[in-house]
Amino acid sequence: MPAPIHSFEDLECWKAGREVRLFVAKQVVPLLPISEKHRLSDQIIRAARSITANIAEGYGRFHHLENAKFCSIARGSACEGLDHLITGADGPPTCLIRATHIQGGREQMPGPSELLAEYATVTQRSR
Numbered sequence: 001m002p003a004p005i006h007s008f009e010d011l012e013c014w015k016a017g018r019e020v021r022l023f024v025a026k027q028v029v030p031l032l033p034i035s036e037k038h039r040l041s042d043q044i045i046r047a048a049r050s051i052t053a054n055i056a057e058g059y060g061r062f063h064h065l066e067n068a069k070f071c072s073i074a075r076g077s078a079c080e081g082l083d084h085l086i087t088g089a090d091g092p093p094t095c096l097i098r099a100t101h102i103q104g105g106r107e108q109m110p111g112p113s114e115l116l117a118e119y120a121t122v123t124q125r126s127r
Contacts, residue, residue, distance in 0.1 A: 008059035013115035017051035017074065020081065020108045024048040027104065031096035032088060040091065044084040050077035055116070064123045071120045075113045082109045 008014050024044055032041045051074045058070025085105040088097035 008056040011055060011059065011115075011119060013071075013074075013119045014052055014055045014059075016108075016115050017048075017055055017078070020051055020078065021048040023104065023108050024081065028085065028088070028097065028101060031101065033092060033095055036088075036091070036095065040084060040088055040095075044081060044088070047077045047081040047084055050074065051081070067123050068120045071116045075116050078109045078113050082106065 003010065005011060025048070028044060029041050032044075054070045054074035054077065058067040058074070061067050061070065082102075082105050085097060085102050088095050089099065089102055091097070
């Protein structure tokens with residue numbers, strides 16, 4: 001039997017999104033050149049933060065369709081974050097993002113997406 005959910009912090013999809021956010025903050029952003037601070041760096045941070053923020057907001061909504069909408073936005077943010085990683089690797093030579101970081105992102109990003117799909121299905125059934 002799964003553990004009871006008392007807060008959005010108990011959701012596995014939120015926990016996976018948090019891991020993505022930490023991966024971006026600790027392992028990706030430090031590799032970006034200063035010239036990208038207000039460009040790519042800001043965009044990838046916002047995409048990573050958007051994952052957990054939308055899960056939390058959806059959890060706080062009363063209707064399952066509203067929750068599903070925010071889950072969908074969070075999934076899109078996970079894909080956006082991966083695209084930003086790829087953009088960084090394609091970017092200027094001063095950018096230190098490499099294929100290993102993209103692979104790390106590919107391993108991290110599906111976590112929230114898959115769990116979000118599962119969570120959205122469960123919330124629709126429970127209503």
